[in-house]
Amino acid sequence: MSLRSSDPSTCDQNCDHRSDCASKGSADGTTFGFGTRAVSRLVGVLALLAITVLLATMVAVGASTWSLEAGGPTAAFDLTVDGEESTIAIDHIEGDEIDVAELSIRITVDGEELTDQPPVPFVGADGFDGSPTGPFNAESDSEWRTGERASVTVAETNDPTVESGDTVGVTLVVNGTRIATLETTAT
Numbered sequence: 570m571s572l573r574s575s576d577p578s579t580c581d582q583n584c585d586h587r588s589d590c591a592s593k594g595s596a597d598g599t600t601f602g603f604g605t606r607a608v609s610r611l612v613g614v615l616a617l618l619a620i621t622v623l624l625a626t627m628v629a630v631g632a633s634t635w636s637l638e639a640g641g642p643t644a645a646f647d648l649t650v651d652g653e654e655s656t657i658a659i660d661h662i663e664g665d666e667i668d669v670a671e672l673s674i675r676i677t678v679d680g681e682e683l684t685d686q687p688p689v690p691f692v693g694a695d696g697f698d699g700s701p702t703g704p705f706n707a708e709s710d711s712e713w714r715t716g717e718r719a720s721v722t723v724a725e726t727n728d729p730t731v732e733s734g735d736t737v738g739v740t741l742v743v744n745g746t747r748i749a750t751l752e753t754t755a756t
Contacts (some may be wrong), residue, residue: 586666591747593748595612596713601641605650607667609679609708611687628659629652639747640746640747641652641744641747642660642664642665642666642667642743642748643664643665643748644662644663644664644665644715644749645661645662645663645668645749646659646661646663646736646741646746646749646751647658647659647660647665647751647756648663648739648751648753649753650731650735650737650750650755651755651756652675652731652732652733652734652735652755653733654711654722654756655698655722655723655724655725655730655732656720656721656722656723657720657721657723657730657731657737657739657741658702658718658719658720658752659718659719659720659741660716660717660718661714661715661716661717661718661719662714664715665713666712666713666714666715667704667712667713667741667743667748668711668713668743669690669704669705669711669712669713669719670690671743671744672689672741672742672743673685673689673714673741673742673743674686674740674741674742675739675742676687676723676737676738677737677738677739678729678735678736678737678738679729679733679735679736679742680736680738681729683696683723683727683728683729684696684727684728685697686725687701687705688699688722689693689704689705689719690704690705690706690707690709690733691705691706691707692706692708695726696723696724696726696727697721697723697724697727698722698723698724699722699723701721702718702719702720703717703718703719703720704717704719705719705720705721706707710737730756732755733755733756734754734755735754735755736752736753736754737752737753737754737755738750738751738752739751739752
């Protein structure tokens with residue numbers, strides 16, 4: 570519906586009588602039709618709706634990344650390294666039992682990974698002298714419990730070799746979840 574003023578006294582001086590007075594308003598400040606207020610409300614409602622949808626999407630995406638599964642066992646370990654014998658020993662101090670069949674170990678010497686990593690549990694492997702002790706040995710119980718010590722001896726054929734004064738790091742991973750990162754200086 571179009572409203573036109575046929576009385577020139579009700580229109581603004583700049584009002585073109587051939588155009589719609591609703592778009593210009595009247596001289597006394599009242600507007601014909603909707604004016605600009607309704608447009609402002611519509612823009613405000615649309616902006617709030619867009620913000621609400623955006624926030625809901627962000628919450629949904631964030632919540633979908635949460636995992637209800639436990640991250641892995643929780644345990645504390647102590648690392649000792651004998652540089653003269655090239656033996657790396659790890660004591661399970663406290664916490665959950667560790668299934669050694671699900672465990673992988675990464676050893677570094679002065680920040681460089683060993684060429685041959687220990688494939689625990691094992692009995693004899695490239696890059697290691699003899700068999701490991703404790704739960705790292707395939708012939709022992711596969712559960713690593715509090716109070717038990719496991720050790721490997723790095724062979725001279727492995728690179729880098731372990732010597733006194735070297736910084737040795739060990740990372741323990743169970744089913745793809747890192748459960749410990751240990752570091753010490755070889756004595």
